[in-house]
Amino acid sequence: MRLRQLLVAIGEPLVELRTPEADPIVRGVAILDPDDEPGGFEGELVLVIGVRGREAARFVRAAARRGAAAVAVKDAPVDLAGTAAEAGIALLAVAPGVRWDQLETLSRQVLDGAALTDGVQSESGDLFALAQTLAVLTGGSVSVEDAGNRVLAYSRSDDEVDELRRLSILGWKGPESYLALLREWGVFQRLRDGEEVVRIDERPELGIRRRLAVGIRAGNQHLGTVWVQQGREPFAERAESALLGGARLAALHLLRHRSGAGRSRQELVTGLLDGSTSADLVAGQLGIEPATPATVVAFAVRETEPDQPAHELHLAEMLTMVSVHLTSYRRGALVGGDGARVYAVLPGAGSLAGLVNEVTQVAGVLTRRTGVRVQAGIGSPVPSLRDVVRSRSEADRVLDAIGERRDVATIADLRAEVLLGETLNLLEANPELRDPAVDALSAHDAEHSSELVPTLLAYLDALGDVRAAATALHVHPNTVRHRVRRAAAVSGIDLGDPRERLACHLQLLLAVTTRAAPADVRG
Structure with missing residues (x-):
């Protein structure tokens, strides 16, 4: 320096x-x-x-x-x-x-x-991405500086910037005259003393707009500062929370740069989630107690017309935003990606209702910021990091079964849907278990343009209530009775046998969901 x-x-x-x-x-x-x-x-x-x-x-x-x-x-x-x-x-x-x-x-x-942070400027793609994400989440212009006030990364900005930001970016460090004022106002001392968001009032006579700042810390060591300058519009409602989470992620980035060798944090988290990396190794690398309870949350974007480059961009944005938000809620949050989903491992016990509220807020922010719907599935809490694969599996199952009505759900919310989904997956993966008689109904509909499959499915869904099935199909009850008799005659299925009726019902559900299913969001 x-x-x-x-x-x-x-x-x-x-x-x-x-x-x-x-x-x-x-x-x-x-x-x-x-x-x-x-x-x-x-x-x-x-x-x-x-x-x-x-x-x-x-x-x-x-x-x-x-x-x-x-x-x-x-x-x-x-x-x-x-x-x-x-x-x-x-x-x-x-x-x-x-x-x-x-x-x-x-x-x-x-x-x-x-x-x-020495040399970080040449390798700071992640830090620039973090700055850009924080700019979106806070509604301001962001810069990341080291302990010597050198600018390491900053966000792109179409908004108005003040003289302090302009000079800092041009010179890759804060101008001494402005820094002296910030020191005189006690800003630097507060940033070094603890983890709090410091507010700096606007000074029009000095050309300084309103700012938020938070120190980047590792234990008691001050590593630098994240600054956010307000533009034309006020800061976002949760700007301070996002800034706090961003500073924690910046600290991890700087410390990882210092350590040099070894797998990245995201790689460790992904390995933990799929079981390919020892929980003890991950805990040792990331400074977490292996016996810590944890819960896994899975996030996915839902796009009606997926465009691969845009999809990849949404995933990258989602990964950083989930990291920022959940780290602001929970210091020890671990975030990684796998395929087309982003996962958060949240160490520590806590209220399930509180967790659902946190995840709902994050999903809402992601949906607003990316412009596509984001849904989240929450797995059950597990007693240690060694069991997160089980929680991740549940989170995936919830996300697979969540449907269109919810944005966030737990396994308790969708246990019936998850069980049904698992059963249909079993039938799909094992065609030898399926009854050819049910397949004959689909073939008959295709050949004669009839409606035997949807009618029989509506009839079984309604537990044999003809009027309810007719209402769902918008046809006369006699039409339902005729089609059900015809389906039994074509297939030879004994609808009076409860087990045969259940097997038929499941296979019809598989036929309908397979035909209507959208592209798999997991990629």
Whole structure:
């Protein structure tokens, strides 16, 4: 990180640069105590403790000889800047009331956060996608910055942008004059202190629009900031919640970049869901206790005229949006894709009603944002991550059976439909189990343009109530009676036998659903 970027992040009045022409790269922080034998300080900021003023001159030279990029001295006189310049090192004057441990901790925190994101700009496709998704969800213009206020990614914007955003993107870092104001207003301190969304009021006289910001954190370490500038329209209703979820995902992205090797988070989640990756391995990689209870939610888009490129785009948008929203609800949410579905593994026990409400809100947002209907199936809670395959299977079954009337459902909502669907799948996969007599009815209808199959199905659906079947078919009851007798004669099925009647009913349902079924949303 450049020294000036470090100073902007640390901020006045802690330190002051006394060699204004210097801007070396700083790679770390070291302590130089006059009582100790100095070691090597290659590229480091050296804090000279124990001496002040002109007494520090020889230690400034010693640090320079050992490769230091900059030195920090308390009560540094003006002429000490000349000594530092001659030695080829930058000089920072530290305010008398500043504690050395405070300065060291803050400097290390900024440098460590910047180190995590070093090189991310060249590999930040995921981060740009996240910024774009957050822009859609918040209704503003988004930028992601590291701990040194370097811009790592930003959203495309057709909206009005203020001078702060324009200069930040053009220079790939926040302009120092604006950052100084934000520091003076206490914004940076609040972003470093905890996980809260900070509101920055509009300042028309400074050309600054209203903003929301949240720190990107890993434990107690501050990695950077997500900023959202308001455009012509107010922020979206759930902008702050989306921003919080986005910051958590940004932290995972930056930490994954630091670790380099290994499978991505989404790959681990997909492996967990299909059983190809050990739950213990996933838990260890993602920092989750394997014995944690979990519930799986499956999301799918429903398109009447699927266009493959548009379908893929909707899936990509859905994956990021589900991640942002569910991470804002539940910090430990794991999200991955498999085929044409997006899955969320939600660790921890909780209220099923609360979960249904969360998922309903997410499905609604996805439908509004993508322009296509999104439905979700919720599996049953399982006692540990090792059992998520079972919850995923239930979520898939619910989604397969959900129909057109609901957007979100649980296994308890659709148990009968799921059981029927499983039975019909069994019949479809095993044609040898089917009765040729029922197939003969379909063949008769095709050959004679008759309506024996739909009439017999309506009759069985109505439990033999001729008038109810006639009403459903919009025909006279006598027509139903005639067709049912004709169906029995053509097929030879004994409708008086309960088991034969049940087998016939199931096979007719299979025939009708197979003929009318839309393209499989699972791809």
